Amino acid sequence: MPVSPRPAVNTAAIRARRGPKVAVDPRRAYAFFRERERSAVGVIEDIGTVLLTNRECPFTCVFCDLWRHTLDEPTPRGAIVAQLEEALPQLMPVSVVKLYNAGNFFDPQAISPGDWPAIAELVKWARVVIVENHPRLTDDRLLGFRDLLSGRLEVALGLETANENILSRLNKQMTVADFDRTARWLRDHDCDVRAFVQLGLPGLTGDEDVEWTVRSIETAFSAGAQAVSIIPTRAGNGLMDDWQQQGHFTPPRLDSLHMVQQQGMALRAGRVFVDLWNAEQFASCPTCASRQVLAMHDMNLTQTSLPWPTCSCPNQSV
């Protein structure tokens, strides 16, 4: 279904429509939890995920609401270490850790390189340390952190979409070539790579959206990503809510998310995960939502396709 042309966007316009940030303490991670994920060798592992509190990401993508739990000022030296000292003991035992910082691990204003040795010491038990970073902030400086780790460094890069036109309108300030070059560079430098792609970005809907998301997964794998996480685009950051009301953005459907999960897995090029946080909101039928999400969760863990749990409730269609 075609969507109406949407307005041009820039950092100021996106920020102007935001609500207030949540008050955060620089010495406390804003969340941490355990999750399970299938490893590259097919073992289901417990992963400790820490959502670090730090200085806000400077890129201001149109769809992103991660700024809510961030600081306006540079993160004080030692703060990330304090956050990990509190969170990690509560997550053990795990063998893989995600240190996600709502932005870029190698942004020195977000995470001070002076803290790297203490961070590496705190995660020396980890087989894999996964961090997120923007392709344009990925360069030789990263190798200093890689070399401090006992385990492997895996970098999660947001490709978002391989559709160059849509990507150029997200304020991501990156091209598909930037992603491609960075993923290859990381693999050449003994790092693992995962990619984030989005389903339901403004400007794409229905079959076209599914098709581009699968092409984006293919693009990520071709560049060397070993895992791809599909994120359903969500409203909630101000501008996206406006756009939803104005018809410039339609949240994706849960059955479309299942479709890209299946088609991504069928590529047999690497692990494909879908982000199921609060995914029930995308279901057409509230009664069937939890079993549909459960099927997708099982697909995440087994990396095996399962049929869509069709809804046959009265007055529902999928």
Ligand code: SF4
């Ligand atoms: S680069 Fe990542 S964290 Fe930064 S605004 Fe974009 S999506 Fe959000």
Ligand SMILES: [Zn+2]
């Ligand atoms: Zn139903």
